[in-house]
Amino acid sequence: MGNIVVSPHDKEGQHHMMATPTSNNPNGGSAATAKNKSEITVLLLGAGESGKSTLFKQVQFFHGVGITHDQERIELIEIVRLNVLENAKNLVAATQHLNIPIEQPENRETAKLIINSLNTNDLEDPSWSKRLYSLWKDAGIQKAYENREKFQLYDSTEYLFENLDRICSDKYVPTVVDVIRTRTKTIGITDMKFDVGDGKQLRLVDVGGQRNERRKWIHFFNTVDAVVFLTSLSEFDLNLYEDNGYWRVKESLRVFNEVVNNALFYKVPFVLLFNKRDLFEKKIATKSFSKYFSGFNEAEEKNPVACIEYMTKLFLNEITEHPLDTVSVKTLSAIDHDNSKQVFEEVKQFIMTQQHRE
Amino acid sequence: MDVSTALSTITTSTTHTNITTNTTSTTATNTTYLAHDSIGIEANELMMLLKDEIGWNLFYEFCTKEYSAENCQCLQDIQTLQNKITRMNGKKRRESCKALQRKYFSGESVQQVNVSGRSRQLIKSIANSKVIDLETANELLIRLRKEVVMNLRDTFSRFILTDDYSDWKEMMMNPESIFKE
Numbered sequence: 126m127g128n129i130v131v132s133p134h135d136k137e138g139q140h141h142m143m144a145t146p147t148s149n150n151p152n153g154g155s156a157a158t159a160k161n162k163s164e165i166t167v168l169l170l171g172a173g174e175s176g177k178s179t180l181f182k183q184v185q186f187f188h189g190v191g192i193t194h195d196q197e198r199i200e201l202i203e204i205v206r207l208n209v210l211e212n213a214k215n216l217v218a219a220t221q222h223l224n225i226p227i228e229q230p231e232n233r234e235t236a237k238l239i240i241n242s243l244n245t246n247d248l249e250d251p252s253w254s255k256r257l258y259s260l261w262k263d264a265g266i267q268k269a270y271e272n273r274e275k276f277q278l279y280d281s282t283e284y285l286f287e288n289l290d291r292i293c294s295d296k297y298v299p300t301v302v303d304v305i306r307t308r309t310k311t312i313g314i315t316d317m318k319f320d321v322g323d324g325k326q327l328r329l330v331d332v333g334g335q336r337n338e339r340r341k342w343i344h345f346f347n348t349v350d351a352v353v354f355l356t357s358l359s360e361f362d363l364n365l366y367e368d369n370g371y372w373r374v375k376e377s378l379r380v381f382n383e384v385v386n387n388a389l390f391y392k393v394p395f396v397l398l399f400n401k402r403d404l405f406e407k408k409i410a411t412k413s414f415s416k417y418f419s420g421f422n423e424a425e426e427k428n429p430v431a432c433i434e435y436m437t438k439l440f441l442n443e444i445t446e447h448p449l450d451t452v453s454v455k456t457l458s459a460i461d462h463d464n465s466k467q468v469f470e471e472v473k474q475f476i477m478t479q480q481h482r483e
Numbered sequence: 484m485d486v487s488t489a490l491s492t493i494t495t496s497t498t499h500t501n502i503t504t505n506t507t508s509t510t511a512t513n514t515t516y517l518a519h520d521s522i523g524i525e526a527n528e529l530m531m532l533l534k535d536e537i538g539w540n541l542f543y544e545f546c547t548k549e550y551s552a553e554n555c556q557c558l559q560d561i562q563t564l565q566n567k568i569t570r571m572n573g574k575k576r577r578e579s580c581k582a583l584q585r586k587y588f589s590g591e592s593v594q595q596v597n598v599s600g601r602s603r604q605l606i607k608s609i610a611n612s613k614v615i616d617l618e619t620a621n622e623l624l625i626r627l628r629k630e631v632v633m634n635l636r637d638t639f640s641r642f643i644l645t646d647d648y649s650d651w652k653e654m655m656m657n658p659e660s661i662f663k664e
Contacts, residue, residue, distance in 0.1 A: 200643040309637040313551030337595035368600040
């Protein structure tokens with residue numbers, strides 16, 4: 126079993142995943158020999174909620190793996206409905222925390238039920254569609270939603286509430302989009318393989334992103350042939366799930382620094398994906414970007430291209446060891462099937478080209 | 484560059500912590516799989532699986548392969564504590580909560596479980612208090628249990644696509660089918 130290194134200077138829980146070797150890894154091998162390997166291992170890395178698993182699910186769908194049939198997606202009904210309930214609970218809790226009253230009496234009754242007794246089975250009853258939608262549209266809930274940077278809420282909240290008609294029905298079968306949009310915190314490590322031609326297979330490894338999950342990454346560090354690091358553009362006003370007082374951008378930069386400058390990755394192609402471009406563009410239309418970045422020109426804060434260029438520089442400045450000619454930077458909206466397909470194809474080509482150069 | 488050299492060039496840290504996710508030896512026997520009815524957000528199919536000994540063992544094995552078995556172990560420990568806590572005196576209650584916090588929710592824990600910062604702070608603060616009354620302890624355990632079950636739910640979303648799960652489900656729904664073929 127591998128070891129991790131914990132910096133004695135770290136705050137509680139802020140472990141680094143610097144160390145590497147896993148002596149018992151059955152797939153052990155050196156990245157330097159990747160050109161000759163029949164299997165190319167690509168790690169999807171990044172802090173929590175950066176979109177690794179969303180991209181992973183998209184790649185599964187491109188390749189007909191995973192939940193491609195109705196029968197398989199039926200198994201996920203409960204998870205989609207749990208997302209609805211969690212979002213509803215978090216919003217109701219936020220109104221209390223932020224001292225924003227839920228305006229309509231019937232919505233206050235619904236809120237009580239959500240907090241105290243509602244479960245996923247109840248959502249088979251179509252009447253819950255109307256009740257939950259009415260709650261969602263309540264001025265108090267909407268005000269809390271406008272302040273969502275102050276508490277933890279899934280990106281898919283609006284989507285789920287806008288699709289309650291389908292979700293709260295005894296005939297509900299989750300669509301592919303529902304599955305993509307459903308947020309589940311990834312725990313542990315999972316992988317998939319698919320053919321990429323020339324008798325080679327690509328093994329894509331998805332991991333959890335929170336601090337404790339990052340300790341597990343090292344199990345794959347010495348078998349890696351390429352790293353795809355995701356960071357969320359839209360997290361600039363958010364704090365961590367696992368540490369409420371810690372800015373997500375700072376965490377992402379720190380994790381990126383540790384990964385990209387890890388000696389085991391010097392020779393592997395490295396892709397930096399700025400994800401959630403769609404959400405980011407919506408967010409900067411109403412929120413100040415420059416408020417969070419003192420070095421950024423306020424006059425440009427509604428210009429997504431300028432903001433993304435600034436973020437790119439911030440991240441690239443973290444690279445002190447990795448050769449820059451093996452680093453590629455792209456933007457992504459992982460919830461968008463076509464965009465994911467196009468970007469992932471580019472990523473794949475970049476990795477393959479880099480490997481041929483070795 | 485070999486691994487040890489790589490390591491030494493990156494960090495001067497000295498504390499090494501073993502990752503102990505592959506602890507299957509603690510699973511199959513003496514399993515205290517879930518006995519309580521599901522509560523609110525802890526919904527049905529996963530609960531059915533966890534309440535069944537065979538189901539639990541299959542799922543534990545899958546979690547181990549995915550490096551997430553710490554959640555199963557934590558759930559077992561929470562369950563055990565929930566069953567015992569009403570009979571514990573104040574001192575024992577405090578020690579047990581502290582032990583649980585150290586084992587799964589401390590930053591130094593080798594089996595650290597992925598829970599929200601708020602829950603981590605809450606258990607730390609309760610575990611460090613001089614007195615833990617029964618109500619506080621019960622509420623804490625319910626909250627932690629919900630979060631751990633949520634973690635297991637992610638693993639479960641992949642487990643349901645395995646043959647093991649299909650076979651288990653078939654066995655549960657049609658017990659007589661296992662004697663066919």
